[in-house]
Amino acid sequence: MKVFVDIRVEPGSRARETIIDSAAGTMSNKILIVEDDEDMRRLLEASSIGLGFDVDCSGDGAKGLELALHGPYTLVILDVNLPSMNGFDVCTAIRKTGSMVPILMVSSQGSLDDRVSGLEFGADDYVV
Numbered sequence: 827m828k829v830f831v832d833i834r835v836e837p838g839s840r841a842r843e844t845i846i847d848s849a850a851g852t853m854s855n856k857i858l859i860v861e862d863d864e865d866m867r868r869l870l871e872a873s874s875i876g877l878g879f880d881v882d883c884s885g886d887g888a889k890g891l892e893l894a895l896h897g898p899y900t901l902v903i904l905d906v907n908l909p910s911m912n913g914f915d916v917c918t919a920i921r922k923t924g925s926m927v928p929i930l931m932v933s934s935q936g937s938l939d940d941r942v943s944g945l946e947f948g949a950d951d952y953v954v
Contacts, residue, residue: 856880856897860890860916861905861932870903870932887911894920899927904949906933914947921948 857874861867862885874881882897884890887908894902894916902920906913917929931949945952 856882856899858890858893858897858899858902859883860887860894860902860908860913861885862908863905866905866932885909887913887916891916891919894925894927895923902927902929904929904931906931906935914943917947917949 855878857879859867859870859874859881861870861883864885867883867885871881871883879900882893882899884893885908888910890904890908891911904913904916908916913931913933917931920927920929928950929948931952933952933954935954
């Protein structure tokens with residue numbers, strides 16, 4: 827499903843370029859989705875699988891961080907509001923390891939302050 831690539835990820839963004847490169851076979855083909863809303867997680871998972879990606883999923887921040895630290899991923903799609911550990915803390919912990927995996931924050935919190943915070947914590951892009 828091209829909606830995920832063409833609409834939900836900004837043109838020219840690092841996350842979009844990684845997705846496109848991966849689809850062309852130039853990088854790992856695995857995405858991590860950390861989202862506690864089951865419907866949204868299933869939608870993101872189905873869209874990613876439809877694009878040919880392998881997908882790992884978690885509905886919990888701490889478990890998502892554990893997965894992120896133990897697997898090579900092309901992209902991490904990370905919700906802000908998560909049980910046990912929020913997305914900003916997960917993002918910070920990933921970046922503290924030196925990982926440069928693209929992180930796409932997703933949230934219903936669309937204020938400018940929230941988006942800026944996500945980028946300051948190390949996300950590459952923020953989708954509302």
